[in-house]
Amino acid sequence: MRSVFLLLILISFISCQDEENKHSPDESQKIEEIIEKTIEFAGGENYKKATISFNFREYTYKSERNGLEFSLERQFTEASDSIRDVVSNSGLQRYVNDSLRIISDSLLSRLNKEIKTVHYFAHLPYGLDNRGLVKDLVGDTQIKGEPYFQLKMVYGQAAPGVAGHDEFMFWIHKNDYTLDYLAYKFVEEEDGIRFRAAYNPRFIKGIRFVDYKNFTFRNPNTDLSELPELYENNELELLSTIDTEILRVEVKE
Numbered sequence: 001m002r003s004v005f006l007l008l009i010l011i012s013f014i015s016c017q018d019e020e021n022k023h024s025p026d027e028s029q030k031i032e033e034i035i036e037k038t039i040e041f042a043g044g045e046n047y048k049k050a051t052i053s054f055n056f057r058e059y060t061y062k063s064e065r066n067g068l069e070f071s072l073e074r075q076f077t078e079a080s081d082s083i084r085d086v087v088s089n090s091g092l093q094r095y096v097n098d099s100l101r102i103i104s105d106s107l108l109s110r111l112n113k114e115i116k117t118v119h120y121f122a123h124l125p126y127g128l129d130n131r132g133l134v135k136d137l138v139g140d141t142q143i144k145g146e147p148y149f150q151l152k153m154v155y156g157q158a159a160p161g162v163a164g165h166d167e168f169m170f171w172i173h174k175n176d177y178t179l180d181y182l183a184y185k186f187v188e189e190e191d192g193i194r195f196r197a198a199y200n201p202r203f204i205k206g207i208r209f210v211d212y213k214n215f216t217f218r219n220p221n222t223d224l225s226e227l228p229e230l231y232e233n234n235e236l237e238l239l240s241t242i243d244t245e246i247l248r249v250e251v252k253e
Contacts, residue, residue, distance in 0.1 A: 031135050034149055037177040038125045043207035047126040049252040050207060055245040056118060063119055066252070072119045074111075087115050122209075122244055125179045128153070128170070140174065143181060143228045147174040150225060169224035178208075181231075183224045191220040195227045195236055205249040212242040 039047075053062045062073040072087040084095040092112045094101045103111075120127060134154045141148050148171040155166050171181035183195040195217070198210040215236035217227065230236050 027137065031137050031151070032129070034137070034151065034172060034177070035125070035128045035135070038172050038179055039129060041177045041208070042125050042179070046206045046251045047123065050205070051248070051250040052123070052207070053247040053249075054122060055247060056122070056242075059118075060247070061115075061118060061122070063123065072115055074115045074118070085111050085115060087112055121242075124182070125170075125172075138169075138225060141171070141225070141228055143171060144232065146180075148172060148180070148228075149174055152224070167224065169227070171228065179210075181228065183227050185220065185224065193217050193220045193222060193224075193227075194239075195231060196242070197231065200243075204246055205251050207249060207251070209244065209246055211244060213238060214240045214242050 043050075048065050048067060051062070051064045053060065055061075058076060060075045062071075062075070064071040069089060074085045076083055081096050082098070084098075086093050086095070092108050092115075094103050094111070128151075132155060136152045138150045138152045141150055151170045151172060153168045153170065155168075166185065166187070168182065168184045170179055172179055178198075178201070180198050181196065183193070186192050186194070193216060195215040196212040197215070198212055200211040202209055215231065216239050217230060217236050222230075227236070
C-alpha cells in the first residue's frame with residue numbers, strides 16, 4: 001500500500017511538471033512572481049511562524065506553523081463533551097475530553113478534508129504556491145472597474161486535502177496584489193459552483209484576513225472566467241456571508 005501511495009505522488013508530480021512545461025519560461029516565471037507577490041503582501045514569512053485562532057460557525061479553529069511543521073485544529077462541544085480534532089504532519093487525531101479516541105478510517109478521511117478545507121480558505125493566499133497545483137494565467141479582466149490577473153488552478157494528487165474541489169479561479173489585483181475574488185467548481189452529492197467576493201480586509205500582526213460574500217450560479221457548467229461579468233450584472237445568487245472571527249494571532253520572532 002505504501003508503495004502504491006508513493007507511486008501516485010510520483011505520477012502526480014510528473015503530471016504537474018508536464019503541465020508546467022506547457023508554459024514558456026517567461027510565462028511560468030510570471031505566474032510564480034504573481035503568486036509570490038500576492039503571498040508576500042498578505043503576510044509572507046509570517047504565515048510560516050504564526051499561531052492563528054478563529055471562530056467559524058459553531059467551531060473554533062487553531063493553526064500553528066513552525067517552518068514545515070504544522071498543526072491544524074478544530075474544537076467544539078457535543079453532548080457536554082469537549083472534542084478536539086488535530087491534523088498535523090503525523091496525520092489526524094481526535095481527543096474527547098483530552099483523551100485520545102480511535103475513529104474509523106471513513107470518519108478520519110472526512111474530518112481530515114473538512115478541517116483542511118476551512119483552514120485553507122481562512123489562510124488564503126497562503127498555499128497558492130503549493131506544488132500540487134497546476135497553474136495557468138488565463139488573461140486579464142476588470143471587476144468593478146479594477147484590473148485583475150486571472151489565475152486558474154487545478155489540484156493534482158498532491159493537493160492539500162481540499163474536499164471536493166478540483167478547479168479554482170483566483171482574481172488578483174494587478175497593482176495591489178490582493179486576492180479579492182475566487183471561484184471554484186465542486187463535485188459532491190451534485191455538481192456546484194461558487195464565487196466569493198472578499199470584503200472587510202484587515203491586517204492583524206502582519207497577516208491579511210478577509211471575509212467573503214458567497215455566491216452561486218444555477219448552471220454548474222459555466223466557465224469560471226464568466227463569473228465576474230455575471231457578478232457585475234447581479235446574476236449570481238447570494239447564498240451566505242462567510243465571516244471569520246479572528247481570536248488571536250501570534251507570530252514568532
